[in-house]
Amino acid sequence: MDSVQSSQPELAKKARVQVAHPMLAMMGMLIGGFVGMFSETSLNIALPQLMAQLNVSTATVQWLVTGYMLMVGVVLPLSSLITKWFTTRQVILFALIDFAVGAIISASAPGFGVLLFGRMIQGIATGLILPLMFTVAMQIFPPYKLGAAMGMVGLVIMFAPAVGPTLAGIVLGVASWRWIFWLFVPFLVIAFGFAVTSLKNIAEVTRPKVDFLSIILSTVGFGSLVLGVSLASDQGWGSVSVIGALVVGILVLAWYTHRQLNVDKPILNLRAFAIPGFRIGASLVMINFGIILSAMYLLPMYIQKGLLLPVALTGMIMFPGGLMNAIVSAISGRLYDHVGAQMPARLGFIISMVGALMLALTSIQTAIWYVILAHIILMIGAPLAMSPSQTHGLNALTGPIAADGSAIMNTLQQIVGAIATSLLGIGQAAYLATGAHQAAGAFVNGAHYGFYFTFGLALVGFLLALRLPKMMK
Numbered sequence: 001m002d003s004v005q006s007s008q009p010e011l012a013k014k015a016r017v018q019v020a021h022p023m024l025a026m027m028g029m030l031i032g033g034f035v036g037m038f039s040e041t042s043l044n045i046a047l048p049q050l051m052a053q054l055n056v057s058t059a060t061v062q063w064l065v066t067g068y069m070l071m072v073g074v075v076l077p078l079s080s081l082i083t084k085w086f087t088t089r090q091v092i093l094f095a096l097i098d099f100a101v102g103a104i105i106s107a108s109a110p111g112f113g114v115l116l117f118g119r120m121i122q123g124i125a126t127g128l129i130l131p132l133m134f135t136v137a138m139q140i141f142p143p144y145k146l147g148a149a150m151g152m153v154g155l156v157i158m159f160a161p162a163v164g165p166t167l168a169g170i171v172l173g174v175a176s177w178r179w180i181f182w183l184f185v186p187f188l189v190i191a192f193g194f195a196v197t198s199l200k201n202i203a204e205v206t207r208p209k210v211d212f213l214s215i216i217l218s219t220v221g222f223g224s225l226v227l228g229v230s231l232a233s234d235q236g237w238g239s240v241s242v243i244g245a246l247v248v249g250i251l252v253l254a255w256y257t258h259r260q261l262n263v264d265k266p267i268l269n270l271r272a273f274a275i276p277g278f279r280i281g282a283s284l285v286m287i288n289f290g291i292i293l294s295a296m297y298l299l300p301m302y303i304q305k306g307l308l309l310p311v312a313l314t315g316m317i318m319f320p321g322g323l324m325n326a327i328v329s330a331i332s333g334r335l336y337d338h339v340g341a342q343m344p345a346r347l348g349f350i351i352s353m354v355g356a357l358m359l360a361l362t363s364i365q366t367a368i369w370y371v372i373l374a375h376i377i378l379m380i381g382a383p384l385a386m387s388p389s390q391t392h393g394l395n396a397l398t399g400p401i402a403a404d405g406s407a408i409m410n411t412l413q414q415i416v417g418a419i420a421t422s423l424l425g426i427g428q429a430a431y432l433a434t435g436a437h438q439a440a441g442a443f444v445n446g447a448h449y450g451f452y453f454t455f456g457l458a459l460v461g462f463l464l465a466l467r468l469p470k471m472m473k
Contacts (some may be wrong), residue, residue: 014142021198022140022149023381029133030156032096035184035191036126037160039103040068041293042168045300045314046177053177054112065114066227068123073226075127076411077218080404081267082128084208087201088136091128096195099125100188107181118181127410138195138394139202151386152333158314163322165300169315212269217256221308222411224249269404272397281393282409282468284345287357287461289413291352291454292382298454299359299375302447306364307371317368329383333391341388342468348385349462352378356458360451364444378454385461392468 043050051061055262082091099122133153141149171179228245237243260266272278303314331464335344355378362371390409397405 024138024194024198025140025200028096028191028199029092029129029136030097031187031191031194032092032129033133034156035099035121035187036129037156038164039122039288042164042180045165045168046172046180047171048304056112058253060112062117063116068119070223070226071120071123071180072127073222073411074219075124076131076407077222077268078215079131080407083132083203084206087205088132088203089195089199089201092132092195092199093192095125096129096188096192100185102208102253103181103184103188106436107178119303130410131406134390134394135402136202138402159261166315166322169318208265211263211267212430214256217252217259218267221249221252221256224252269401270408272401272405272408274291275396277396278405280464281389281396282412283391283464284385284389284461285409286412288382288386295378295454298447302362302444303371306444306447307366317372318375320372321379324376325379325383327369328380329387332384333387336391340470342390342465342470344388345385345465345468346462349458349465350382351381352458353455353462355381356451356455360448360455362444385465396453
């Protein structure tokens with residue numbers, strides 16, 4: 001009996017899957033994930049330039065964001081099934097090649113249609129890499145290092161969108177928008193090399209029976225939902241196409257949910273929501289991602305179109321917040337190992353509310369230092385809550401359902417991100433409907449809608465974080 005008890009602490013120090021060099025095993029996915037998240041927000045700063053060079057409207061160019069998120073939203077719910085049919089190594093290698101092909105197509109695109117096609121190919125890769133990063137990290141790092149490991153993954157997820165506009169602004173200051181995509185390729189080659197040499201399979205390939213009806217329902221449901229909220233930025237929530245897409249998405253997802261809860265081998269095991277720790281953690285992560293993505297989309301547009309500043313300066317204004325994001329992301333994961341999720345999550349959402357409110361009070365005459373300070377404050381709060389919440393949620397899951405939990409979290413992130421980014425166009429339309437014709441004022445008003453939404457998300461996140469338990473000693 002004594003020997004059994006004494007062995008328990010030793011078991012707690014071991015990872016679920018033993019890997020000789022966990023950090024090297026993660027490196028290919030971390031670089032690929034960074035490129036994916038960088039791609040999700042870096043192009044935002046180039047949208048005004050793309051509108052001029054490709055001679056397309058705001059509504060049309062928005063599809064470069066919508067199409068990318070649409071593909072990510074479609075692929076993410078299927079990622080758990082894909083990892084049951086193919087090894088971790090096969091999925092990641094395919095995703096990295098896929099992303100490189102999409103980047104090359106986008107970089108050499110002769111027109112908008114080809115550029116959009118390349119972006120959507122990249123979205124497939126991001127939808128595959130994101131959930132696997134979390135799943136693999138939870139398996140190959142021991143429990144006492146999970147906070148630090150998830151902080152490392154969180155650094156990728158949070159830092160890439162934060163620094164994306166800065167790097168893109170520098171690139172656009174010296175070269176064309178095509179070089180944003182060419183920039184991806186060498187990083188993807190390096191990631192491919194790490195994956196080939198160090199990544200092993202961490203899950204059993206069971207090849208379960210494929211429920212094709214569930215795949216169709218997932219594709220139509222999640223795709224329609226992301227499409228609906230994305231179209232709302234241009235057409236408004238009351239348009240027939242937006243309402244139609246949302247109604248179809250909600251009804252199909254209701255059918256999809258019922259089916260997943262009643263089949264023997266679901267595509268996505270939604271029973272994970274029955275576990276309180278995961279349910280709270282997933283909700284907090286979804287809210288937090290909405291905060292970070294809405295800010296990373298809204299702020300560059302506000303700076304360029306509201307304050308009328310050049311693209312290169314926009315990137316520099318975004319840099320201090322991006323740097324702060326990286327520092328806090330690295331620290332917050334280690335905080336979880338020492339104090340749990342409760343304190344960092346609550347404090348993070350409070351700080352996020354302050355930053356969002358400051359940005360919501362901006363105007364076309366706001367000083368640059370004020371915008372930088374507000375962005376820094378927001379970039380302290382969001383990552384402070386992110387990694388601890390994510391680790392708390394995923395740590396509540398064990399066994400095969402852990403892969404489903406990662407896919408669920410990332411799917412919810414993309415949906416709330418699409419909602420957040422749609423609010424800029426709605427605010428612009430509301431301003432112009434009043435009879436005003438000042439373009440800068442329209443963009444500022446649109447950004448205010450988004451930042452009020454960001455504040456609301458942070459408030460809801462704080463209230464939900466009150467339910468997090470204290471760390472068990």
